[in-house]
Amino acid sequence: MLEMKELVKRYGNFTAVDHLTLTVPDGSIYGFVGPNGAGKTTTMRIMAGLLQATEGSIWMDDVDMTKNPRLLRTKIGYMPDFFGVYDNLKVTEYMDFYAGTYEIPYKDRKDIIDGLLDIVDLSHKKRGLCGFPFQRDETAPLSGTKPHS
16 A cells, blocks of 8 residues: 655745645555646655655555655656657667666566566567657556556
8 A cells, every 4th residue: 555644845935745645555546637736746756756755754565665765666657748768769778778767687678578568568669769649658667667566
């Protein structure tokens, strides 16, 4: 189970996330919907261990992940809507890069990438170029984190 407790993120006098508390049961999929500036991206970055909260905590299975963002990054994958990849990067090259950011051993990456592309029915795109919008192409790198179940 993932729990965010009283999560706050401030940038100077601006509060981007204001005391958010949320519990996500095991096996659940949640999404954030709201207007620009509502704190969705900020919350996701905090949840993924990429940004530190001003206040509050993130717990997963009774472990305070706020104190161990490296462990948190092994449990939660995050793909922003724009990552800034090169226009001529192949899908497999992009996924290999992303696997490296999650410290997946180099020797394991090809099999993992091939398996993930099979799961999302995108094996036919593995030699193609990675461009925007990714649509379903973005789901496979997230799966490389071995999601918590």
